[in-house]
Amino acid sequence: MRSTTVTVSAREKSRYQWAQWQSCTAHDGFSRAYNAKQCPINFKPSQSHLSTSSSTFPTLLLLPSLVQNSRTLIFKHHTTMGSMAQAPKIDLAGLVPAPVTPFNKDGSVDYAAIQRIGSWLGSIDGVKGLVVLGHAGEGTFLTQEEQVEVIKAFVKSVDDRIPIIAGITTEGTEVAALEAQRAKAAGAKAGLLYPCHGWLRFGYQPGAPQDRYKVVYEKSGLPLILFQYPDATKATYNLQTLLEIAAQPGVIAMKNGVRNMTRWDTEIPVIKAANPDLTILTCHDEHLLHTCFDVDGFLVGYGCIAPEPLLEMIEAGKARDYKKARAVHDRLLPVTKNVYHRGSHMEGTVALKHGLVARGILEHATVRSGLLPLQEGADQEIHAAFKKAALPQAVVPSAK
């Protein structure tokens, strides 16, 4: 891939590593003024982008898609450095399961079961964090008070050894920022910011997703994971939008579930090259074999029922070892089929709960409305699949 060198006059300021480009002048012989939209806005220089010759005039690499042609453009930076501190580093390279929220038979939250799930997953080497209150966690089916209590219970369950990340799902940006504030106060170390769900049906105005990430981070200080929805939905982000969000302060990782392998194969390398510090996580529960080779890890509901083989697959992916990755895929296929090759991805959440029963973590698979029990016999099929995949009873560390 070709790249264009751009020199900026922005000065590094301690604790701040980004600058907002508001007005730039091209010194490429054409003396053109570039407005904010034409300039690479919110470009986040990382260590590897800094030229060794000068730290006060860092050299940035620009992807060809961001400039009109391959000429070298020199921009003079006219603004002060940004006022938001860099988000703290959180190591999510590895497996990040998205656990279910267990319920008692009467539908209330089962906190004892949260303790079992969290202490088990948190005890496994290579599990780098838990994303709670996501799709698998029925996060949108809980009251605000329950959401806060669930975050606190998961924080306690892992003894604060790994970060708990909260799904931030509220519709409007301002209320999502409040949700992120509540999550942070409850002990979440980061947030997985969902798109506004109205966008699924109607689409969104250009710039609205960038604004959502910016405002939620600025108002909450909660580091955020960029969530890419499937290409088949109107809430999916195009490459330019992904690049712009990924470069914003506070965005530490991307959970990508684009489910279009043409886009996956072509966009992941571009996003990675532009953001070497961004942790890239696949969430293609049913396409892990294809997507395990170009990522830093998996952020998947699947991780809460089969963490051990998924960690093997992550290792195989990092080693570019197709045979090993394929072997894990083949071994898990009966489970994948029974949990994720269902009528809808939503049913996967019910199946995850049956899976946790099969592993001895839960006693039953109670879900809240919005979801319904699976058809009769599905539980037995799921248990048989777990047996076939040789997924044993989980060992829950004993309470201190």
Ligand SMILES: N[C@@H](CC=O)C(=O)O
């Ligand atoms: N793995 C699913 C559901 C998770 O939130 C996805 O791709 O979005």
